[in-house]
Amino acid sequence: MPVLNVAASGSSGNCCCIEHGNNLIFIDAGTAYKNVADALSETDICGKRISLFLTHEHNDHIKGLKPFLNKLKPTVYSSEGTACELERKGFDVSRFMITDPDFLYELEDFSVTPFAITHDGHEPFAFRFDFGDKKIAMATDLGVAGTYILEHLGEAESVILESNYEEKLLTEGAYPEYLKRRILSHRGHLSNKDALNTVGLLSRERLKKVIFAHVSHENNSYELLDRYSAFCRDNFGVEAMYLHRETVIRKIEL
Incomplete structure (x- = not known):
């Protein structure tokens, strides 16, 4: 069974790893390498095939990229837009594997389908991974979850989904107006309300488990996410949990 190891999640840094068989599949490298080493022991890493899928070029997703590349020597996959940025x-992207959206890439022991998301990066992607008997999707940094994104997420039994902010906390909070507008826009981030609506729609498809991620420190709260996770279980029959900000978490079953 695939498991999720989390080196960081939140507005300050993001790096997760799906561990399956002989594969370590990282999504983003937006944290110090120490956190990666805390999430995965040397035994976990030794002898494994290591892949890194980059969602986009924003700093909270790539700020640990240079030491990550130097230490782990992964095969890196990204969109052309992300690679160009x-x-x-200053990164050497000559060995990056450039991927296109909506194309199924057959790799060793698993396949992956990148798909486009609405965010203010240069060609940002989310990803759906297929392990034969299990499909897992990860989608954060998306301003909206429209029909196209729902079609991709609807194929997965487990989804790691952004639940970035509570709208009332954001609109009444201390953020400057330009930043509030950015977060609220269709190229910003997904709110708790929109994440819940997305889970409700996906529960009619294959969804069995949701992990809420990319939680804002200033504009969200664990108390709210506890309530929303319980709501998903009680009303949609979906197992739900959330990732604590900037916290290493090991071996979450997917």
């Missing part, structure tokens, strides 16, 4: 930032 990283090259502009």
Whole structure:
């Protein structure tokens, strides 16, 4: 069974790893390598095939990329837009595997389908991974979850889904107005309300488990997410939990 190891999740940094068989499948490298080492022991890493899928080029998703590349030597997958932005930032992207949205890539022991999301990066992606008997999707940093995104997420039994902010906390909070507008926009982040609506729609498909992620420190609360997780279980029959901000978590069954 695939398991999720979390080195970081939240507005300050993001890096998760799906562990399955001989594969370590990382999504983003937006944290210090120490946190990666805390999430995965040397035994976990030794001899494994290591892949890194980059969602987009924002700092909270790539700020640990250089040490990550130097230490783990992963095969890196990204969109052309993300690779171009990283090259502009000084990264050597010559060995990146450039992927297109909506194309099924057959890799060793698993396959992956990137799909486009609405966010203010340069060609940002979410990903759906297929392990034969289990499909897992990860979608954060999306301003909206429209029909196209729901079609991709609807194929998965387990979804790691953004639940970034509570709208009232954001609109009445201390953030400057331009930042509030960015977060609330269709190229911003997914609210708790929209995440719940998404889970409700996906519960009619294959969804069995949701893990809420990319939780804002200033504009969300664990108390609210406890309530929303219970709501998903009680009303949709979906197992639900959330990732604590900037906290290493090991071996979450997917």
